[in-house]
Amino acid sequence: MSNPTLEQVxxxxxxxxxxxIPDGFHLSKSGRPKLTAKKAYQVIYVLQExxxxxPDTFEQCWNCKEIFDTNESGLYWESKSRxxxxxxxxxxxxxxxxxKK
Numbered sequence: 001m002s003n004p005t006l007e008q009v010x011x012x013x014x015x016x017x018x019x020x021i022p023d024g025f026h027l028s029k030s031g032r033p034k035l036t037a038k039k040a041y042q043v044i045y046v047l048q049e050x051x052x053x054x055p056d057t058f059e060q061c062w063n064c065k066e067i068f069d070t071n072e073s074g075l076y077w078e079s080k081s082r083x084x085x086x087x088x089x090x091x092x093x094x095x096x097x098x099x100k101k
Contacts, residue, residue: 003054037060068083
């Protein structure tokens with residue numbers, strides 16, 4: 001079995017938040033989960049770190065809460081322990097981790 005793609009993980013994330021049903025599934029609206037973005041990502045995190053089903057390069061942007069692949073885009077602000085997607089990197093200062101103690 002191959003690793004899921006970024007699009008598949010985003011689809012799972014949207015499903016866990018109650019925003020959509022993955023293509024090919026016929027599930028009632030009443031049975032759908034409706035998790036917060038934080039809780040939905042916690043499920044993905046467990047699938048990454050404990051079960052090793054999802055690659056650990058998929059992260060949640062600290063600002064917009066979207067899922068992105070750190071191998072393809074975004075940055076990690078180490079001193080704040082925050083991941084940012086490309087669209088939100090403008091929030092990170094130019095020399096964000098230089099001169100840290």
